[in-house]
Amino acid sequence: MASQSAIGIHDLSFATTEFVLPHTALAAHNGTDIGKYHLGIGQHSMSVAAADEDVVTLAAAAAEPLIARHGTDRIRTVVFATESSIDQAKSAGVYVHSLLGMPSYTRVVELKQACYGATAALQFAIGLVHRDPEQQVLVIASDVSKYELDSPGEATQGAAAVALLVGKDPALVRIDGPSGLFTADVMDFWRPNYRESALVDGQESITAYLQAVEGTWKDYTEQGGQALDAFSAFCYHQPFTKMAHKAHHHLLSTCGYDTDAVDVKRLIGRTTAYNAVVGNSYTASMYLGLAALLDHPEDLTDQDVGFFSYGSGSVAEFFAGRVVPGYRKHLRTEQHREAIDRRGTLDYAAYRELHERSFPTDGGDHPTPVQTTGSFRLAALRGHKRIYERR
Ligand code: CAA
Numbered sequence: 092m093a094s095q096s097a098i099g100i101h102d103l104s105f106a107t108t109e110f111v112l113p114h115t116a117l118a119a120h121n122g123t124d125i126g127k128y129h130l131g132i133g134q135h136s137m138s139v140a141a142a143d144e145d146v147v148t149l150a151a152a153a154a155e156p157l158i159a160r161h162g163t164d165r166i167r168t169v170v171f172a173t174e175s176s177i178d179q180a181k182s183a184g185v186y187v188h189s190l191l192g193m194p195s196y197t198r199v200v201e202l203k204q205a206c207y208g209a210t211a212a213l214q215f216a217i218g219l220v221h222r223d224p225e226q227q228v229l230v231i232a233s234d235v236s237k238y239e240l241d242s243p244g245e246a247t248q249g250a251a252a253v254a255l256l257v258g259k260d261p262a263l264v265r266i267d268g269p270s271g272l273f274t275a276d277v278m279d280f281w282r283p284n285y286r287e288s289a290l291v292d293g294q295e296s297i298t299a300y301l302q303a304v305e306g307t308w309k310d311y312t313e314q315g316g317q318a319l320d321a322f323s324a325f326c327y328h329q330p331f332t333k334m335a336h337k338a339h340h341h342l343l344s345t346c347g348y349d350t351d352a353v354d355v356k357r358l359i360g361r362t363t364a365y366n367a368v369v370g371n372s373y374t375a376s377m378y379l380g381l382a383a384l385l386d387h388p389e390d391l392t393d394q395d396v397g398f399f400s401y402g403s404g405s406v407a408e409f410f411a412g413r414v415v416p417g418y419r420k421h422l423r424t425e426q427h428r429e430a431i432d433r434r435g436t437l438d439y440a441a442y443r444e445l446h447e448r449s450f451p452t453d454g455g456d457h458p459t460p461v462q463t464t465g466s467f468r469l470a471a472l473r474g475h476k477r478i479y480e481r482r
Contacts, residue, residue, distance in 0.1 A: 098220050099261035099412060100213075101227065102160065104423050105382055106152035107251040107369050108235075109141040109463045111434035112442045117246060120439045128246055133332035133363065137370035138250045138434065139442055140235045141462035146173050147183050147479060148467040149252035150233035151190040155466060156426060157229065157256050158191050165227040165258070168219055169199040172208030172232045172374040174402075176201065177477060179284065184231065190467055190481050205280065206328055207402025208232065209253070209374040214408075216257035217266055227258035234373035237288045240446055244291050247331045249370020253378040262421040263385065264396070264412040271311025271409035273303045280403035287449060296403060300334065301341045303407035304399060308342055311409045319346050322411070323394035325358050326380040328401040330371045332363040335380070338399065361387040368431055374402075385414070386424040392416050 113136045114128040128134050140149075150171065171184030182201035202208045202215075209232030216228035233252035238244030279296035282289040319342070327335035339359050343350045362380035364387070366372075372379055377400050384396065391414040401407045437445070450472045451457055458471040471478040 097259050097265065098217050098224075099257070099265040099415075100255050100263045101258045101261040102157050102256040102421060103253065103263060103378065103382055103385070104153050104156045105251055105253045105365070105375065105379055105427060105430060106149050107372075107430050107434065108138040108144055108149065109435060109465070110139040110437045110442075110445070111136050111368070112139050112437050112439070114246065116437075116439045116442070121241060131333065132246060133336070133367055134246060134370060136368045137248045138372075139437055139445055140250050142445065142448055143459040143461060143463050143468040143470065145177055145469050146175055146233040146235060146252065147177065147186045147190070147477070148463070148465070148469055149235075149250065150183065150187045150231045150254070151467040152465055153233065153252035154187060154191060154229060154231055154254035156423065157254050158193070161227070161256060163191075163193050165225060166193065166229050166256075167197055167226045168216070168228045169193070169197060170212035170216060170228060170230050171199070171201045172203070172212045172230070173201065173234050174203055174205050174208065174282070174373050175234045175236070176203065183233070186477070186479055187231065190479055204406045205402030205404050206330070206373045206376060207400050207406045207408065209378060210398070210400035210408050213255065213257060213266070214270070220258055224259040227256055230255040230257055232372075232374035232378055234375055236371040236373050237446070238291065239288050240443065243293050244289070247371045249372050251369050251372035251375045251379055253372075253375040253382065255378065261415060263418045264381070264414055266410060266412050268411050269311065269314035269316050271307035271309070271314060271316060273306030273310060273407045275299070275302065275306070275405050277403075277405050279405065297334070297337070299403065299405050300401050301338065303401050303405055304338050304342050305345050307399065307407045307409035308345065316409075317395065317411060319343070319348070321395050322358070322397040323391065324361055324384055325397040325399065326362050326377055326384060327359070327399045328377045329363065329366040329380055330376065332367045335359050335363060361389065365427070365431065382427055385418065385422055386427055390419075392418065
C-alpha cells in the first residue's frame with residue numbers, strides 16, 4: 092500500500108464562462124466608487140455564464156484536458172462538488188461522465204457543503220487512492236455564483252470549474268500530514284431549494300469565516316501540524332480576493348505575529364490573479380487560487396503550501412501540500428490564460444438579462460439560444476430533462 096505522503100494532485104485544469112462583466116460596468120450602474128471593488132474587495136471582473144452554460148458544461152470543459160492527457164483507464168471514481176446544483180437527485184457528474192465518454196465501470200457522486208465540498212472530495216479521493224493506489228479519482232468543483240441584483244453580494248459573483256486528477260506519485264502537489272477541522276452551525280450564507288440566488292448575511296459571513304480560520308488552525312496544531320512559518324504560501328478560499336488577506340492577517344495575529352512585520356502580500360499575492368478576474372467560484376475558488384500559485388513564474392519546488400477551505404454553514408479545513416519537483420512541466424498556464432482571455436465582455440444590460448433568465452418549469456421544450464463557442468453546451472430543457480451537446 093502506498094504511503095499517504097505519495098498521494099495528491101496529479102493534474103489540474105480549470106475552465107470559466109463565455110462572458111465577463113467588468114466591475115467598472117457594475118460600478119457605473121450602481122454609482123459605487125470603483126475603489127470599493129478594486130481595492131476594498133479586490134475584484135476586477137466577474138465571469139458570467141451564457142444562457143447555454145451551467146455547472147455541467149463548465150465541469151466538462153475543465154475535465155476534458157485531463158482526460159485527453161491521461162485517458163480514463165485508471166479513473167474509477169468521479170466526485171462532483173457544487174453548491175449550484177442543477178438536480179436534487181441526479182449527480183451533475185453523471186452528465187459529465189457521459190459528455191466525456193467515460194467507461195461504465197465508474198462510480199459518480201455529487202457532494203455538497205457550500206464552498207467546502209471540493210476539499211471533502213479531495214480528501215475522500217485520497218482515501219480511495221490509499222486503498223487502491225492504482226486507481227485515480229477525478230474531482231470536479233464547479234459553480235455559478237449568483238446573488239440578488241443590486242445586493243451587496245452581487246459584486247462577488249463569478250463562475251468556474253476546476254478539475255483535479257488525484258492519484259499516487261502526483262506530478263503537482265503531494266497532500267501531506269494532518270488536517271485541522273472545524274464545523275459550526277451558522278446561517279451566514281445559504282440557498283433554500285426554492286431559490287436560484289443565495290441569501291447571505293455579509294458581515295456575519297466574514298466573522299464566521301475568520302472564526303473557522305482560527306478553529307481549523309487550532310485543530311491543525313493539536314493534530315501535530317507544521318509551524319506557520321514552514322509555509323511559503325497560503326491558498327485561502329476566496330469569495331473575494333481581499334478576504335484571503337483579511338484571513339491571513341487574522342491567522343497571524345491569532346498566532347501572536349506582528350502582522351506589519353510579515354509580508355502578507357508575499358504569502359497570499361501569488362494566489363489571487365485568477366480569482367480577481369473570475370469572481371467567486373464557490374467550490375472551485377481555493378483551487379483556482381492553487382492554479383494561480385502554480386502558474387506564477389516563481390518556483391515553488393519542494394515548498395509547503397497551506398490550504399484553507401471554507402464552506403458557509405459552516406465546515407472548514409486547513410491542510411498542507413508540498414509542491415513536487417518537475418511540476419512546471421505539467422502546468423496548463425497557457426490554457427488557463429486563454430480561458431480567461433477568451434471571454435466576451437458584456438455590457439450591464441446584457442449581464443442583467445442573463446441574470447434574470449430562468450427556465451420555465453412547465454416541462455415543455457425550451458431550447459437555449461446558442462451563445463457559447465466551447466466544446467459543450469446546454470442545448471435545451473425538454474420534458475424537465477437537461478439536454479447537453481458536445482461539439
Ligand atoms: N475605496 C477603497 N475601499 C473601499 C471603498 C473605496 N471607495 N469603499 C469601501 N471600501 C472598502 C471598505 O472599507 C471595506 O473594506 P474592509 O472590509 O477592509 O473594511 C470593503 O471595501 C467592502 O466594503 P463594505 O464592507 O462596505 O461592503 P459591503 O457591505 O457592501 O459588502 C460583502 C461586502 C459583505 C463582502 C458583500 O460583498 C457580500 O455580502 N458578499 C457575499 C458574502 C461573502 O462573500 N462573504 C465572505 C465570507 S463567506 C464565504 O467565504 C463563503 C462564500 O463563498 C460566500
